[in-house]
Amino acid sequence: MGKKLKIYLLIIYLISLLFLLILFPEFIHESRYSHVIFLFIVTFLMNNFSIFFNYITRIKTSMTIPVLISAFYFINPLWVGIVTALGTITFKEEIKYFVWYKFLFNRSSIFLASVSGALVFNLSRSVLDGNTFPILSALMASIVYFIINNFLVYIVINLADNDVNQMSLISYFRELSKNLITSYFIGLILLASYINFGKSLFVLVIILLFIIKDFFYSRLQQMNSYTQIIESFLKVIDSKDHYTEGHCERVANYTYHLCNEMNLSRAKSEKIISIAKIHDIGKIYVDDDILRSSDKLSEQEYKEIKRHTEYGYQLLKDIDLINDELDIILYHHERWDGRGYPEGLKGEKIPVGARILTACDSLDVMITGRTYKPPMTKEEIIAEFKKCSGGQFDPEIARKMIQLIKDGYFDDKFKSEEKIRELELSLEY
Template identity: 60%
Template sequence: MDKNLKLYLTTIFTAAFLVFLRLGSSYIFDFALNEVLFFTAALLILSNMSMLFNSISKVITSMNLPILLTTFVVLNPFWAAVVSAVGTTEFKTRESGFIWFKFLFNRAVFFLSAAAGALAFNFTQARLGESGFPFSALLAASLIYFLVDNILVYIVLYLAENDIKQTSLINYFFELSKNLVTSYFIGIILFASYIYFGKVFFALVIVLLYVIKDFFYSRLQQINSYTQIVESFLKVIDSKDHYTEGHCKRVAYYTYHLCKQLGLSKTKSEKIINVAKIHDIGKIYVNDEVLKSSDKLSNTQYQEIKKHAVYGYQLLKDIDILKEELDVLLHHHERWDGTGYPDGLSEKEIPIGARILNITDSFDVMTTGRSYKAPLTKMETIEELEICSGSQFDPEIAAEMIKLIEDGHFDNNFLREDLISEYQFSIEY
């Protein structure tokens, strides 16, 4: 163990011990055993069964603050801190086994954080003199608890792990702040249920919140699984043809802007964008000589490469999580006038996602060019979209794409020859 880490741990243990003595001397005999046992049991259950995982910091955050907010009101700072330290004990089996200094560190941090939060509640309550529901005092307690807890944890991670050094303190707190907001409002609900309806209702609300949390967590896991599948297929595409991977990423970027321009919902847009990232996955089944040919394709070669939409559909159709969007992948080469492939769909028969993808896919081809054809200029691209509007492209969607180009959203495509092949973007509405 690094000597700086040893010094830090010693400091935390000493601080927790001193605070324990100081608060204990004032409050140790001022408690109701049934309240202490009830909150400790509730916290033990929630700490061991309801976790939130933070991907950036790789920290598992137990949802204990909502329960602790009620203890800050019902118990004094010493016993609130004791409940926090004991109630957050995890009984889950870990592969690494029991590590005593980690266990003591966690207990010390929870004790100090809860003590600080409880004192902040008392101080704010005394200063503001809130006669009704203590929203402000609970908010102050939440903020202080959050800051003390996560600063102490960030420091130990910084000293112990190299990974966290890649994450700034601002990013670390930004991610965890989402838990703070959620915890505060859940804590308000729990406190109200305890004050107005008693312990039984308090316990029932915890069960209900756990069920709701599990539902949303399972949805989050599904989204993460979808993302991992898409990223895995991008790697497969890249192993077959690096240009195709870059093309898919660029098309996804254009698709994001066009979906936003069209005012599609976030959910609908995400589905279309995710398909855009892997819309050419079927090309992994196309002969390398055809796929990487630097010459204009012969009719036979063109007929072969046209099969990639069906190949991609066949490859992905048995993956349940992708089924809903596969019509977009299958039909992204259909034309508005019905002369496209594979099924010759026309106009509104073509899924809107496929109509969008047809335009963004073609736009990338126009602006990157081929070995046998130079990329188009900005005006030439607009003219090409206008010419093909109503024949290849949905005229309404083409008009919106032209607006994006005219407004300068994709000017880099026309200013540089070495087009950027990787875009980092997020959906914001």
């Protein structure tokens, strides 16, 4: 442990002791011991046994701020600090792997933060809320607790890890603050339950919240599994066809922007983007010689490579997590004028996701080129989309793609005119 860290920890210990001595008279003046005991038990259980409420994902959920808001309201600042500091002790993490200075720092930082929050609550309540429900004073107190506790932890992390890249203070708080507002509103619900209906409803609301959280976490786990499957298939595609390595990722990026431009729902957009990442998965069944050929394909070879859409669809259709919207893979080479494959669908009979993917897939070919065809300039690509609107592409999608290109969304992908001319000359030789 470095000298600076030792000095910092000593300062935190001494400030906590000073707070304790100044507020000690409140220790004997607290008359609401039933609230103290109840809130301590709830805080302790929430920090040690919330795992039982999230048994599917094994994700532990902290409920410190929601319970703390009720503590601000019912008990004095000293007891708020004691209840929070002791109630947040975790046996699995702090007692089992006990390190005295870490343990003492954690208790001190939480004690200082919760006492400060309670003092702010008491001082601001009459000014901000009067005799009404403490919406604003609870918000102020929660923010003070959040800032002090996390700022003290931020400093100790930076002093302890001198050899790692330090996260900026703004980035640190931005990451942590994502759950602050949610915790605050949960705290208001719990406080209202406690005030109006007592401890029983307070406990029931907490149980209900954890049941809801368990549902969302299980859904999150399912989404993570979905993402892992997609990423695994993406690696398989890239390993199969090195020339087009990165193609699916780029197409997915273009798809993201085009879906936004199309004002599709978030759920539908996410499905289309995910499918875009693996739209060429069927190529794993196509012979390597055909995929990597730089010569013009024979009629039989072209028929074989066209079957990659059907191969991909058949491969994925029985996987429940990703079988939704699989028509996008099957039909992403259909054309608006009906001259595409595999079924020659025309116009709006082609799923919108497939129409979007057709445009994005073609855009990447235009931008990157192929062994037999050099990349195109920005102006040439715009002209190509105009030319193929109503033919290869849905006119509305072509118009929106042209607008995205003009607005500069893909400027970092376009090769310079000079570079393209060099590539054209190399192809001639």
